Amino acid sequence: MRISTKGTYGLRAMIDLAMHSDSGPVSLKSIAERQDVSELYLEQIFALLRKSSLVESKRGVKGGYYLNREPREISVHEILECLEGKLSIVQCLEDGSEACPRDQICPTRVLWKRINGAIARTLDSYTLEDLIVEARYREQNAPDQEGGDILS
Numbered sequence: 001m002r003i004s005t006k007g008t009y010g011l012r013a014m015i016d017l018a019m020h021s022d023s024g025p026v027s028l029k030s031i032a033e034r035q036d037v038s039e040l041y042l043e044q045i046f047a048l049l050r051k052s053s054l055v056e057s058k059r060g061v062k063g064g065y066y067l068n069r070e071p072r073e074i075s076v077h078e079i080l081e082c083l084e085g086k087l088s089i090v091q092c093l094e095d096g097s098e099a100c101p102r103d104q105i106c107p108t109r110v111l112w113k114r115i116n117g118a119i120a121r122t123l124d125s126y127t128l129e130d131l132i133v134e135a136r137y138r139e140q141n142a143p144d145q146e147g148g149d150i151l152s
Contacts, residue, residue, distance in 0.1 A: 001089045001119075003080060009037045010045040010083040011076065015131050017055065018071045025057070025064030045083060052082040071132055077123035087123070089115055 016031045028046060032039040046065060049055045054074060055065045067074065081087060090112045092100040103109060 001087055003084060005041075006045060006048075007080050007084045009035065009041065010049065011079055011131075013037065013042055013045060014049070014054070014067075014074070014079055014128055015135055017065055018067055018128050018132050019135060021066050024062060025066045027064040030064075048083055049079075052078075054079065054082060067128075071129035072127050074128040075124050076126040076128070076131070077120060079128070080123060087116075087119065089119070 012035050013031050016034055017026050020026050020030070020034075028039050028042045031037075032042050035042075046055060046057075050057060050065075053068050056068050057063065057065050077087075086094055088094045092103060092106075092109070093112055093116055100106065
C-alpha cells in the first residue's frame, strides 16, 4: 500500500480547510497557495471529498468549501479511504477482490490481516482535530527542531 499524492495532498488540504474556516467558507485558491498544490488538482480532490459528504461548498463571492462535520468527528482513515479507496497492503485482502485459492492454507495471511488491522486502527485513532493540534504546535515551534511531535 502506498498513499498517493491524492491522499497526502487531500489530507493536508483538509487540515488547512479546518484551520482557516473560522470566518466562513475557504476558497480552493487560498488552500492551493498555502499548500503549494495545483488548484486544478484540488478541484478533483474536493469533488471526491464532497461526494463522500466530508465537505460542502458554497457558491458566490464569499463562497468556498467548509467541513460538513466537526474536525473531531472526521478520522484520517475516512479521509484517506475517500481519496484512495480501501487501504490494504496486499490484494488478497481487498474488498471485492477474487478470493485467493490459497487463502485457507496461506501461512502469511494472518500476518497481512494483522498489519492491515494495525494500520486501520492507527488511522482511525487520529482525527482531523488531532492533526490540527499538531499543525498549530509545529507553527509555534521551530520547524528545524527534531523530536517535537506531540502525536507520538
